Amino acid sequence: MFKNRIDAGRRLADVIDDHDVEADVVLAIPRGGLPVGRAVADGLGVPLDIVSARKLGAPWNPELAIGAVASDGTVWLNESLIGEVGVGNAYIEEQIEREREAAEGKVERYRGDRPPLELRGKTVLVVDDGIATGATTIACVRQVKNAGADRVIVAVPVAPPATVERLYDEADEVICVETPPYFAAVGQFYDSFQQVTDEEARTYLRADEADGGGESDQE
Structure with a gap:
């Protein structure tokens, strides 16, 4: 379904754009969500940060x-x-x-000395490389809401239909490129699903990165 996480992120950005979502911030769930989040943030022209659970x-x-x-x-x-x-x-x-x-x-x-982005009153995209059960995603959505975000949207390349329905109880909107009914693991929908290293994860958060870091083509 997806060549790698960067490909998935670019395709996700296109779908988000089709939904006419005017996002202010992308928050990626590390580590696998960071290359996806970087591609989405670059595609939409908004800053990238992380949220972890x-x-x-x-x-x-x-x-x-x-x-x-x-x-x-x-x-x-x-x-x-x-x-x-x-x-x-x-x-x-x-x-x-x-x-x-x-x-x-x-x-x-991963963030280092960088201060967190201000979320109060913002439309925030919570991005990962895919969602299986949604447990950690729900905790992340609740944290973002507690930080004062005006609107929280979960955006992922792939998730099973039941999980998408569950997330609608927490998020204001759920955007998913693919919702296959037969779902065993996120990695089955990627041609390349190598683990994202700590160093690679940090590169995606650098403010001057414009194309998801130098390692995207090797995923």
Whole structure:
């Protein structure tokens, strides 16, 4: 479906433009969302920053998201799943604190000394390379709303229809290039889906970058 993340970002920017969205800021979810976000920000002519959240995994299966927490401590919990599997409050609180620190550390590592962009009163695009369950995306959307954004739009190259519907409960709009009904993982929709390194991730945030850094063609 997509050659690589830069290709996906450019195609996403075209779809966003077709929706007549006048965005003020693009916030990418690192690391995989950064090359996509860079292409979107460049295509729309708006600044790029990051927003980070971490999944809260179940005790016996870290990949099963019982919730997520953003770097500012904003939390989303899957209450129905928590009740179904019987996860205790002590475990949840421990996970929230640990994963919040990890999300905060990621922001500091990639943003460095740059101050965060002002979001109050702005139309903000939250961008990733794709969404599976939407847990971390929901936490990110809530953080952006808490920061005073006037409108929050989730924009991604690919996500399953059920996840898109779930995100409409949180975001003002969801823009998705493709919504395939058969969805196993985000990477299946990319010809090249190599991991984004920390150094590469930082290059996408440099204010003078005009085309997603020098490594985009190697993805």
